Amino acid sequence: MTSSVLWRTRYQAAMAEMTKYTRYMANGGLLFTVYFVVLYGLVVYGRFLDQLDPSFPGNLVMGSLFIFLAFYRSTRTFLTEADQVFLLPSLPHLTGYMKRVRTYNALFGMIRAVIPFLAVAVLYVRTEETSPIGLFSLFVALSMIGAAANLSKLEGVGHRIVLLYATGAGVLVMLGMGSFSIVVTSLLLLTLHLKKQDQLPLMDWIALEQESRDRFYRIANWFVDVPRLSTTYKRRRLLSLLVEKIGFDRNRTFDYLYMKQFIRSTDGIGLIIRLTLIGAVFMWLGKDNEWLVVLAVPAFSGLTSFQLAPFTRAIDSHLLTRLLPFGDATASKRKVLRITSFLQVLVLTLIGYLISGFSTVVAGAVLALVVAEYYARKK
């Protein structure tokens, strides 16, 4: 199989799959909630910019963006597990495929920098003295970081190298020497170029593709069932020790199993922490608007409850669960959802009250608990 044929078939297949899931996601009602949150976020941000003090440290925000952007990478190689067998004979002839993969990742990384740059640039030009060329050079430097973040793993270069250079460039921006940041990011790309791999590292590239796919599927999984979604679990020793305190009672077997799943999976406790933090930021941005703060509690709690739905799926669909005499799963699932929702509502309410001082936030908490109970009963 030639490089161009392989690239074409793989790229088309990946895009078809992505389109399929994106369509499913667009059909879900949750997408409108996301649109609403984004639009409202833009309005709030616009107001924030209108009232912005010129002494606001815009260079710090722009510099931080360099570091922030370097953290995220999504490297696609479009290879699959079966390739470690079937691509072996073609391996020496895949230089063209490697070039295409690099180009795709570099371009995608650069494109990804556009929206964050635009968002911060409107703030930056209000607080810093800069010329269009200076701004453009910042954009080029930032897009290089985006490209490098995607390319580093392809060349077997540790991601920390990208973080190091990005920090260097970011610090220069923070110190008001933003025009030099392009030199740092060029050096980063030069380093990656020098480390360029001649032979396709099949296993590494397959793992990179799997990692990126999983990331996309995890998001898609909020909206629609994704089959064979592989998940990573974290040990979380301290929380795990607390779960061990659950009584050694047959009727509590599912409590134990679900709690372990909840604390170790990204769609359990990770989801709650993420959405609580976003909710807190949201309330802080709109702290002068009573309605916004009050409704943020049920909105983010409801969003969490809705998205928590798949957290037991890995357990429920496991063959072992069907074979064993474990007792009542539904009651345990409800228990976990109720406890976690209550704790999240409590935290959001406290944050809302401390940020805004509106005691009406309690009304929002009551509504949030009603919403949470609805989802718990729905399971």
Place this chain on the structure above:
Amino acid sequence: MLLKINELSGGYGAKKVLHDINISVNQGELVGLIGLNGAGKSTTIKHILGLLPVKSGEILINGVSLEQDEQTYRKQVAYIPEQPMLYEQLTLREHLRLMAQGYAVEEKKAQERIDHYATRLRMTKQLEWFPSVFSKGMKQKAMILCALVTGSELLIVDEPFVGLDPLAIRELLTIFSELKADGKGILMSTHILETAERHCNRFILLHEGRIAAEGTTGELRDRYDLKDGSLDDIYVAAIEEAER
């Protein structure tokens, strides 16, 4: 009688794989379930485990069917699958706790069993590991430990030796002997006939969803007129006869 299968017919959807088979496993007995690929061994096991609906006939464990009392039925049977299936989010120790808890084993007794069997299968070090870092053999041992910690009356074992090292195979066979002595029953599907011949009390030979032959090695030798024949020879003779 521990396991009693009466006139069982079943399969996948509309496809009938098993045709009126009768199988029994008594206490203290290790019964070998043998047959070619596609003979119906795994289908039989899936029916016993309640993973496939029975078309006709019945399956009883200690006189209880799955339809009568699912919890009691399931508590009496533990399963060692051919393909290990472990929860990715639990360590081995947590799996064992979960199994013991689910099967209502007393906590102290469970801990004793965990320590005892983990030591014998050389898995003590791996008790705190997640399955994602296990080798194929370790996963298989983990499944065996999960079944052993339950202390169930009946063990359903599907190709238990796949992926195991020779020491583990020997230890597992010793454990099976001890379980038999304790009055447990074991139904074991396997292709390793030499080992089966030495350790099974009886054999059931399945062919195309029907029982082609059954009995002890001696009974089967007599039937196929193979005086000094091994289980391998009997197996070939039985298949040839069934296909005639």
